[in-house]
Amino acid sequence: xxxxxxxxxxxxxxxxxxxxxxxxxxxxxxxxxxxxxxxxxxxxxxxxxxxxxxxxxxxxxxxxxxxxxxxxxxxxxxxxxxxxxxxxxxxxxxxxxxxxxxxxxxxxxxxxxxxxxxxxxxxxxxxxxxxxxxxxxxxxxxxxxxxxxxxxxxxxxxxxxxxxxxxxxxxxxxxxxxxxxxxxxxxxxxxxxxxxxxxxxxxxxxxxxxxxxxxxxxxxxxxxxxxxxxxxxxxxxxxxxxxxxxxxxxxxxxxxxxxxxxxxxxxxxxxxxxxxxxxxxxxxxxxxxxxxxxxxxxxxxxxxxxxxxxxxxxxxxxxxxxxxxxxxxxxxxxxxxxxxxxxxxxxxxxxxxxxxxxxxxxxxxxxxxxxxxxxxxxxxxxxxxxxxxxxxxxxxxxxxxxxxxxxxxxxxxxxxxxxxxxxxxxxxxxx
Amino acid sequence: xxxxxxxxxxxxxxxxxxxxxxxxxxxxxxxxxxxxxxxxxxxxxxxxxxxxxxxxxxxxxxxxxxxxxxxxxxxxxxxxxxxxxxxxxxxxxxxxxxxxxxxxxxxxxxxxxxxxxxxxxxxx
Numbered sequence: 175x176x177x178x179x180x181x182x183x184x185x186x187x188x189x190x191x192x193x194x195x196x197x198x199x200x201x202x203x204x205x206x207x208x209x210x211x212x213x214x215x216x217x218x219x220x221x222x223x224x225x226x227x228x229x230x231x232x233x234x235x236x237x238x239x240x241x242x243x244x245x246x247x248x249x250x251x252x253x254x255x256x257x258x259x260x261x262x263x264x265x266x267x268x269x270x271x272x273x274x275x276x277x278x279x280x281x282x283x284x285x286x287x288x289x290x291x292x293x294x295x296x297x298x299x300x301x302x303x304x305x306x307x308x309x310x311x312x313x314x315x316x317x318x319x320x321x322x323x324x325x326x327x328x329x330x331x332x333x334x335x336x337x338x339x340x341x342x343x344x345x346x347x348x349x350x351x352x353x354x355x356x357x358x359x360x361x362x363x364x365x366x367x368x369x370x371x372x373x374x375x376x377x378x379x380x381x382x383x384x385x386x387x388x389x390x391x392x393x394x395x396x397x398x399x400x401x402x403x404x405x406x407x408x409x410x411x412x413x414x415x416x417x418x419x420x421x422x423x424x425x426x427x428x429x430x431x432x433x434x435x436x437x438x439x440x441x442x443x444x445x446x447x448x449x450x451x452x453x454x455x456x457x458x459x460x461x462x463x464x465x466x467x468x469x470x471x472x473x474x475x476x477x478x479x480x481x482x483x484x485x486x487x488x489x490x491x492x493x494x495x496x497x498x499x500x501x502x503x504x505x506x507x508x509x510x511x512x513x514x515x516x517x518x519x520x521x522x523x524x525x526x527x528x529x530x531x532x533x534x535x536x537x538x539x540x541x542x543x544x545x546x547x548x549x550x551x552x553x554x555x556x557x558x559x560x561x562x563x564x565x566x567x568x569x570x571x572x573x574x575x576x577x578x579x580x581x582x583x584x585x586x587x588x589x590x591x592x593x594x595x596x597x598x599x600x601x602x603x604x605x
Numbered sequence: 606x607x608x609x610x611x612x613x614x615x616x617x618x619x620x621x622x623x624x625x626x627x628x629x630x631x632x633x634x635x636x637x638x639x640x641x642x643x644x645x646x647x648x649x650x651x652x653x654x655x656x657x658x659x660x661x662x663x664x665x666x667x668x669x670x671x672x673x674x675x676x677x678x679x680x681x682x683x684x685x686x687x688x689x690x691x692x693x694x695x696x697x698x699x700x701x702x703x704x705x706x707x708x709x710x711x712x713x714x715x716x717x718x719x720x721x722x723x724x725x726x727x728x729x
Contacts, residue, residue, distance in 0.1 A: 273623065285623055312625040312653055353648060355693050365652060472693060504622075506693065509646075509657035513682065513699045513711040520707075 175213040178296060181232035181255075182207060182327070185239060185247040186221035190497070190528035191550070197222050197592050199325075199333045201343035201390060202266045203238035207324035209288040214296060216327060221247075223332040223592050228254055234299055237280070239266040242502060242525035249279040256281070261299055270311070270362055271503045272522065277307060286310025287348070287363075289319040317348065317368045322378045332593040337583030338567075341386040341416060346375045346404060350392040353506070356468065359392045361504040367396040372407045380411055385579050386436070386570065387415040395421040405429035412579045414570045420461075422452060427459045436570050437462030437492060443471075445485040453489045462492040462566050469549065470499035470542045472535040479537075479545045483552055493562050496549040497527035498542055499534070611726065612645045612685045619666045621654025629656045629663065630683070633671065634722055641722050642667055643698075645683040656682050661703045675703070681714070681722070 184200045200220055207216050219226050235255045237248045245268050252262040265284035269276050277283050282304050284295060291310055298304045325342065333340040349368040353360040370378075379387070394401050398421050406429060414436045420426060438456060442449055442465040456463045465486060469479050486494055501508040501517055502525060511517050511532050518539075519531035528546065530539040537545070554562070574580035589596050613630025621627030630645030644656045644663065656663055661675075668675045679700060686696035698714040 307623070309623050311623040312621075361654075365649060504655070504658060506648075506655070509655050510684070510693060512707065513657060513697075514713070515708045515711065517708070 175211070177213055177215050178234065178300065179232045180210070180214050180216050180296075181230060181235045181260075182216050182218045183226060183235065183237050183251060184218075184220045184222070185237060185244040185251055187241050187243040187247065188523075188526065190526060191547075195592075196335060196340060197333060198340050198343060198388065199328045200238070200240065201323065201345065202240050204323040204325055204327055205320075205345075206236070206238055206265060206288050206292065207327055208321055209290070209292040210296065211293050216324070218327040220332070221251075224329070226251065228258065232260065234263065234296075235260050236263040236265070237269075239264060239268045242268050242271065242522045244268060245272050245276070245522045248276075252280050261304060263295060263299075267358075267362055271358055273307075282306060282308065284308045284310075286312075287314050289315040289321075291315065312364065314348070314364055314368065317370055318374065320345075320348070320370055320374070322381055325382065329593075331587060331590070334584065334587045335591045336596060337585060337588040337590075339384060339386075339581075339584070341388045342382050342384040343390050344379060344382070344387045344415075345391055346370055346389055346394070347391045347396070351396055352393065355471075356499060356502070356505055356507045357392075358502050358504045363392075369397060369400045369404075372400075372403055375404065376407050376411070379408055379413060382413075385413055385574060385581060387413055389415050389417040391418065393419045395419050398423065398426060401426055402429055405433035409433040412574075412577050414574065416464075420456075422455065424455075427455060427461065431459040431461055435459075435461045437464055437566055439464050439466050439495075441466050441468070442482070442486065442489070442491075442494075443468070445481060449485075450489045453491060457490065462569065464493035464495060465489075465491040467494060467496050467549065468499060469496060469546055470530065470532075470534045470537075474534075475536040476541050476545055479542075479549070483545075483549045486553055492566055493559070494549075494553045496546055496553075498530050498546050499532070500525055500527045501532055608645065608647050608650065608685045608687060612683065616647070616650075617644070617667060617670070619659065619663050621659050621663075625653030627651055627653030627659065627663075629659075630685075631667065632723075632726075636722050640673060640678045641681060642671075642673070642678045643681045643683055643723070645685050648687065660701070664701070664703065682711075 182203050184203045203218060237251060239245060239248045255262050261281040263282045264276055264280040269283060270285050273283060273285055282295060295308050347367060347369040349363040349366050350359045351367045353365060394417055401421055409432050414434045416436050418439045420430050420438055438461060440463050453463050501511045516533040524531050530542045533539060534542045571580055614632050616628050617631040619627050628647055628651045630647055632643040634641040646656045664675055664680050682699045682701055684697045687694040698719045699711040700714055702710055
């Protein structure tokens with residue numbers, strides 16, 4: 175088969191105010207790329223770390239879209255390529271969530287998981303019979319067919335901060351048996367937890383040339399036996415990893431720690447002793463905790479939010495990330511707030527989980543916006559986010575040194591941050 | 606989050622967004638010369654699109670299957686009580702006007718109105 179040159183693009187999006195400016199290599203585009211046949215020659219651009227060269231030679235363009243805040247930018251990019259006579263494909267989480275609108279902006283929309291299916295879209299394009307929609311919603315491929323991502327497509331130097339390589343994203347499962355109020359994962363990946371076979375996970379993880387990973391699965395706490403087997407199997411790899419919630423069980427936590435758990439994201443939704451003890455239990459096993467705090471739920475007033483924020487100081491979190499309730503399409507949150515006529519903003523650029531787009535129940539939108547800003551400032555008042563992150567970084571570096579897996583920072587990139595020169599002059603020298 | 610069977614007479618299978626196989630609870634009631642179509646979200650037992658997101662398409666599929674005309678029925682969405690500790694899984698009923706804009710499409714029914722349609726079947 176003759177080579178087809180595909181331009182694969184991950185559109186830019188704006189980070190939350192207060193969030194770190196670290197940019198991680200995106201997972202969706204390289205997972206999709208891995209499902210394409212060898213005759214597709216891919217040139218990948220992550221617009222968050224480099225500009226798109228719209229004049230770069232290519233036969234076809236594919237957009238990989240994860241966030242609602244990427245959607246409108248994706249449409250702009252599509253229009254730019256269409257002006258140049260190129261056909262544009264799109265897929266990914268937000269292409270699925272916003273599919274009804276997306277279909278008007280691209281030449282071909284891929285809905286669902288692409289393993290074993292993406293080649294058909296390419297062949298149809300090649301044969302002049304490209305379909306508007308390739309619809310595999312609710313029809314997931316066998317989980318065994320999920321293979322290693324095309325991480326060779328990353329320009330590694332662009333995901334590097336002062337010589338330190340960012341973590342690689344990794345998935346050990348898909349789908350979710352929970353169906354949480356603000357989350358669309360069960361709609362996207364099915365209401366069934368689909369763990370990958372352990373041997374495939376180990377093989378995949380071992381092949382990643384990065385000792386630090388972020389296991390991005392929705393929650394690892396979905397099947398205790400699989401979780402324990404997973405941790406036992408990956409421990410010999412000596413990787414260090416971040417993940418979402420782990421089962422609250424001494425045996426599982428012990429295995430997780432031995433398997434390289436670096437820190438986990440833990441939702442902090444109330445001021446109970448349960449939360450306090452949960453965080454303590456992670457720490458008892460040497461696992462750090464980043465609290466995720468969702469503000470603006472219907473049971474929260476301004477005072478409730480402030481009480482929750484104050485509580486964070488008592489539970490010794492290593493990091494915290496704050497978001498405001500956002501009614502993403504295909505969530506129960508969206509359905510409820512839509513029915514109640516409380517969504518006042520449907521501009522997807524504002525759906526970044528840091529901007530209030532609905533009428534909260536017990537406060538005004540402005541009050542919620544203010545309490546969100548207060549949360550970031552208050553939590554990081556005594557120690558900056560960079561400093562807290564540095565402490566976590568030191569923890570992992572020390573463990574790696576003990577295990578002989580530590581890779582010193584790349585001195586050649588010491589003056590670069592995500593591909594850009596770092597200005598090391600003191601502020602007065604900038605005048 | 607299992608929805609109790611008292612919320613529906615039958616499980617109605619429908620084509621959700623992008624033809625996703627989907628399910629909802631369904632009750633049809635004749636009260637005071639009006640036909641009420643009450644659809645209930647089944648959460649974990651609905652593998653596809655929610656009743657709210659399916660909206661008009663679901664209403665049309667029910668009407669076609671039951672020989673009804675959409676403009677002659679009162680269409681009601683029910684979010685059932687799932688006995689969750691979380692306040693957002695309480696029982697609520699909304700009348701849907703598919704001709705209104707997004708922000709005015711739903712009217713939450715007061716308890717008395719729900720009881721006048723469903724009698725003691727409603728928990729509200």
